[in-house]
Amino acid sequence: MYQINNLIFKYPKNKRDTIKDISFEIKDGEIFGLLGPSGVGKSTTQKILIKLLTGYKGEVLYKGRDLKFYEKDFYEEIGVGFEMPVHFSKLTAEENIDFFKKLYNSNIDTDSLLKRLGLYDDRKKKVSEFSKGMKIRLNFVRAMINNPKMLFLDEPTNGLDPSNARIVKEIIKEYKEQGGTVLLTTHLMNDVDELCDRVAFMADGKIAEISTPKDLKLKYGERKVEIEYKEGEGINKQSFELDSLGNNLEFLKLIKEKEIITIHSKENTLDDIFIKVTGVKKYE
Numbered sequence: 163m164y165q166i167n168n169l170i171f172k173y174p175k176n177k178r179d180t181i182k183d184i185s186f187e188i189k190d191g192e193i194f195g196l197l198g199p200s201g202v203g204k205s206t207t208q209k210i211l212i213k214l215l216t217g218y219k220g221e222v223l224y225k226g227r228d229l230k231f232y233e234k235d236f237y238e239e240i241g242v243g244f245e246m247p248v249h250f251s252k253l254t255a256e257e258n259i260d261f262f263k264k265l266y267n268s269n270i271d272t273d274s275l276l277k278r279l280g281l282y283d284d285r286k287k288k289v290s291e292f293s294k295g296m297k298i299r300l301n302f303v304r305a306m307i308n309n310p311k312m313l314f315l316d317e318p319t320n321g322l323d324p325s326n327a328r329i330v331k332e333i334i335k336e337y338k339e340q341g342g343t344v345l346l347t348t349h350l351m352n353d354v355d356e357l358c359d360r361v362a363f364m365a366d367g368k369i370a371e372i373s374t375p376k377d378l379k380l381k382y383g384e385r386k387v388e389i390e391y392k393e394g395e396g397i398n399k400q401s402f403e404l405d406s407l408g409n410n411l412e413f414l415k416l417i418k419e420k421e422i423i424t425i426h427s428k429e430n431t432l433d434d435i436f437i438k439v440t441g442v443k444k445y446e
């Protein structure tokens with residue numbers, strides 16, 4: 163869907179480049195996570211990909227063609243859900259939707275999406291009377307309004323209660339199943355685990371790692387098993403290397419002779435990997 167080659171970007175007022183020569187691809191039909199600490203350049207990258215920022219060096223290809231050659235009809239194909247909901251607060255939700263629908267040639271059935279997101283009964287309320295979570299859900303509807311081929315989502319579940327967050331994630335998964343492509347930015351590693359096919363970790367304006375969540379966990383994982391077992395009146399814990407576990411006599415003796423309480427592999431979470439790869443504690 164996108165091919166980004168040696169992208170470099172500097173805000174005119176800044177001395178240093180914000181994006182320092184990054185290259186990556188967003189494949190058709192995948193959910194691609196762009197992750198990294200605050201201020202690393204994720205939003206800047208997104209803005210370049212949706213043609214909000216120009217004046218970059220390097221090459222951005224959308225569907226094999228230089229982004230610079232796309233005109234207004236490019237926006238028919240993309241949906242954008244930025245973190246800060248932007249609505250006309252004096253208008254109702256329905257009026258907002260009708261306004262944005264008119265900007266596009268094709269529209270989705272927003273009523274069914276509003277119903278799924280629990281907003282249908284409030285559609286005639288002014289957005290100024292909406293709660294934060296309701297605005298976020300309405301923002302999501304707006305991102306989908308033109309039935310986009312490519313969806314840019316910035317923190318789509320942040321600020322939602324768990325059940326609405328689940329619904330949003332289900333809709334994102336269905337969107338992908340129907341052939342949609344997603345660029346997702348989030349600070350919530352659970353969402354990444356659940357949604358993303360591949361992720362790129364950005365650090366200091368560069369891409370530090372790019373892989374599937376599973377491969378990242380394998381690469382940075384400790385590859386150990388930890389066993390808790392009864393020892394007299396107490397409980398003992400012991401770790402073993404996962405490799406050649408079947409030949410580890412100490413391990414075999416332990417599971418044969420002791421009463422095992424728990425046994426599990428020690429896998430790094432994406433949170434751990436985030437810290438290792440970017441060298442930054444999460445979002446301080």
Ligand SMILES: Nc1ncnc2c1ncn2[C@@H]1O[C@H](COP(=O)(O)OP(=O)(O)OP(=O)(O)O)[C@@H](O)[C@H]1O
Pocket residue numbers: 173175176180198199200201202203204205206207
């Ligand atoms: N309009 C601007 N003019 C100058 N510098 C900017 C501008 N917008 C962003 N920056 C700077 O560019 C850097 C990257 O910002 P960006 O918004 O892309 O970060 P981010 O990774 O999306 O952060 P967050 O996770 O907090 O949203 C930051 O140092 C920021 O201060």
